[in-house]
Amino acid sequence: MRARATIHKDFTIATVDRRVYGSFLEHMGRAVYTGIYEPGHETADKNGFRQDTLELVRGLDVPIVRYPGGNFVSAYNWEDGLGPREQRPTRLDLAWRTRETNHMGVNEFADWAKLANTEMMLAMNLGSRGLEDARNFLEYCNHPAGTYWSDLRKSHGYADPHNVRIWCLGNEMDGPWQVGHKTASDYGHLANEVSKAFKYFDQSLETVVCGSSNDKMKTYPDWEATVLEESYDSVDYISLHKYFGNEEKDTLNYFGRAQELDRYIVTIGGVIDYIKAKKRSKKDVKICFDEWNVWYHDRKEDDQRIKEWDWPVAPALLEEVYNFEDALLVASLLNVFIRRSDRVKIACMAQLVNVIAPILTREGGPAWAQTIYYPLQFASKYGRGTALNVSVDVPGYDCDVSQDVPYLDASAVLSEAGTSVSIFLINRHLDEDMSLDLALEGFGAARLLEHTELSGHKLEDRNSIDAPNTVIPKKGRGIALEDGKLVGALKPLSYHLVRVSLDASA
Structure with missing residues (x-):
């Protein structure tokens, strides 16, 4: 099979916002407790943060992390996580039928985020609570001093404000499962008022209004249109969520789900344009795809377990063990975000540790990278x-x-310095090599800088605590740069990072 492609330096899409490679931590399962926070672990620092997990997180260079939910946030009192740990209340979490100790709160998350070299993206409770609590949360986090909430933060040992720049206005408020579920018009009105209040505090803050929790909802895409009708002038992003599965055990159909993601983004982009035109606005609202990942391996079993258990603390939940097939799909989903970087400015893989995550930990034991970590x-x-x-x-x-799914999936990014091009390639074919002829136009002198690949694995291959390196990147073979073209062969079911230096003398 032959694939021909062309990349021209002048044919650009948009700047890729670094936050499109973000992630998410929810107070759910073992994401926080025994995931990033485990006092007594042999690698834990004085604050209880696992250093082995932090090392893997830093390896991803995650630019932003959404916290603390998720469904959890819709019945969460942020004040419960303040002050001395021994005085914090234990609460029932209605979303996941567990007990929350509140040993981790916004201040501890701020400490962890600094260690992880990441930015905080905080979600507020617009389910069981509203404007006043959201305003207080903002004042606690961002005001320097001299008010009740800012001085309370200082009394907790945080003299400097956290200066959180981006805020999520609730979570999945279109979902009937959500605590405090609202109609689109009611939610849109509330979100607009909260966003306005936040902008009164600081005009430079960014806010994210809830879009559909998935594109199969009966209210999609009318939900987005109604919510934006209410809030367009005050918000900066609309959030989208989508999880992907291969319940049919059909690999090519599974890979085709990347086309579903693309259609989802295009559709909501059209809704945004419609409301923009209707309001005669010059403002552009962008997309924040703040929950996405593969989630299906144990989903039904977990749903049943949640119904049966009796409010445990930090139980193992949604601990998907990903295989090589999942890594190839994740690579394609990331390609979609790159190709739609004109619309999608923030995206958060859900989640970061243990819960549908690229990183797994064993309580009291090691941490390791899953297959999806590497794309x-x-x-x-x-x-x-x-x-x-x-x-x-x-x-x-x-x-x-989907129809007409190309066997070659590709995206390309010109580096910020303009000195290299990174090309991400996936051969989706089940059993045929792909002959590659990729022309690089308008770049001038170039040389092959790096070729790394994930290939040669069975689709069901996984990394585990006993075999953490079953699926890992290796030096690529079979691709060369000749006369301004990348030529060679891509193995079936393979993922490639090819980097080309635009400084031939480098």
Whole structure:
């Protein structure tokens, strides 16, 4: 099978916002407790943060982390996580039928975020609470001093404000499962008033209004239109969520779900444009895709376990063990975000540790990277700069979820310094090598800088505590740069990072 492609330096899409490689931590399962925070662990620092987990998080170079939920946030009192730990109340978490000790709160998360070299993205409770509590939360976090809430923060040992720049206005408020679920018009009105209040405090703050929790909701995409009708002038982003699965055990259909993600983004982009035109606005609202990942392996079993258990503390929950097939899909989803970087400015893989996550830990034991860790790592490290159009001519296939899915999936990013191009390639074919002929136009002198790949694995191969390196990147083979073209062969079911230096003398 032959694939021809062209990348031209002048055919750009948009600047890739670094926050598109973000992640998410919810007070759910073992994401926080025994995930990032485990006092007594052999690697824990004086604050109880696991250093082995932190090392893996830093390896992803995650630019932003959303916290503390998720469904959890819709019945959460942020004040419960303040002050001395021994005085904090234990509460029932209605979302996941567990007990929350509140040993981790916003101040501890701020400490951890600094260690992880990441930015805080805080979600507020607009389910069981509202404007007044949100305003107090903002004042506690961001005001320097001289008011009740800012001085309370100082009394807790945090003299400097946390200066959180981006805030989520609730979570999945379109979902009937959500505590405090609202109609689109009611939610849109509340979100608008909260966002206005936040902008009165600081005009430079960014706010994210809730879009659909997935594109299969009966209210989609009317929900987005109604919510934006109410809030367009005051908000900066609309959030989207989507999880992906291969319940049918059909690999090519599974890979086709990346096309579903693309359609979702295009559709909501159209809704945004419609409301913008309707309001005669000059403002652009962007997309914050703040929950996405593969989630299906144990989903039904976990749903049943939640119904049966009796309010445990930090139980193992949604601990998906990802395989090589999942890594290939995740790589394609990241390519979609790069290609749609004109619309999607923030995205958060859900979640970061233990709960549907690229990192797993054993309580009292080690931490290790799952298969999906590596595509996110490649994109986060080398996918920052300007997204370039990749024109592809390659055979495709039809499947249940999409038509004409190309066997070659590709994206490209010109580095921020303009000195290199990173190209992300996936051969989706089940059993055929792909002959690659990729022309680089308008770049001048160039040389092959790096070729790294994930290939040669069975689709079901996984990393585990006993075999953490079953699926890991290796030096790529079979691709060369000749006369301004990348030529060679891509193995079937393979993912490639190819970096080209634009300084031939480097």
